Amino acid sequence: MTTLGKAGIAIASVGAVGGATTYGIYEFNKADTESNQEQTSLNNSVSFKDKLGVSVLSLTGETEQTQWTTRLKELSEAITNLPADLTSLKTGKGWKDLQQWCNTNSTSVEVTSTNYQNFETFCTWKVGDKDWTGKISADTPNTDQKWGTAHAALKKKPENTLSSELKEIHKKTSSTEDEHADKKAMHKWCIDSYKKIWTGESDETLKEVKEYCKN
Template sequence: MNHLAKAGIATLSAGAIGSAGYGGYVYFSKDSFASKLGISLLNLTGDSNEATWGERFKEFNSTTTGLDPSLNKTSIKKWKDLQKWCNDNKNNSFNKGDQKFQNFESFCTWKIGDKITSNIPKDAGPEVDVWKTAHTQLKTRSQGKTLSEKLQTVLTTEAGTDKADQKAMHKWCTDAYKNTWRGNNDETFKEASEYCKS
């Protein structure tokens, strides 16, 4: 291949890579909602995740602000309606600040709390003694390990007169349960699985 031909290919490649949308190129098309969230997504058709869809529907139904107009409570009356909304929007282009994407992530995905077992239930209030036990065991189980910044703050919280230690443990764990599950190697998932138990 001569130098001119090589130069032509190089120029074409650079143009294709560097000109998103120019001349019909799709090399820089945005990620879709579904491709961005990957394994975090619930099954968007069928009944196999019915119980978890039911939980997402309860969360949707109790949400009063920050909903995209397409999430209309007059038309989304059961979990199947929510599942359909998720399926209908799975190919939308990803934009991190987009309200619809934020809703999609909130209501169409697995949460850490769905995936961990043998942990303190999310509905155990902060006054329940299991959180005190979990905080005490955090001190033992975490020895020699590096914790995330927020969990490190929980670790160093003293009991005081208002049970601040178990309240901090409760808040960290229940907040973690609400996070999107991003696989079993996700650091928050691993910490919640290890430390949110009595």
């Protein structure tokens, strides 16, 4: 076979390999795209209520009136943009109106929508709704000695047993610049934790606040 003929075969072989590689990449990307589409479709087939499970407040009845009243207060104080139907509940409405809004939207399935974010915010249990021995109320001023007592108890814990956030709080101390720095740090961590969605009795945040947000 001539040198030119051999070169032609080599080029053809390279072309075949290149074509196979390109086809393989195309098929891989196609499969990845289809997988993502299937996952999105699956996510969008689960209702708000089912996705959030035990975190959702009772959508009927009056057994959780206290929690609904708290969510309504939070709604009335919200400064974020809200849809018209939620905005209308901010003034002159009762907790049952919010409960009804949540009940109506509970079967929606568009988890990427603004409505889902609002449902998650105003229709669920929060960690701070729960009670525990010695719990420090969210209304307690951030310079109150109760937070100082809680911080002192935290300081007694070995750092290697704490979460990364609590390790930072552990380091805080009062100073000449701010004699309440330790209290304020403890207050902020606890209040931020109180606002998180409760996900069940095994909720890690709940375990931490029961341990550290008390006196």
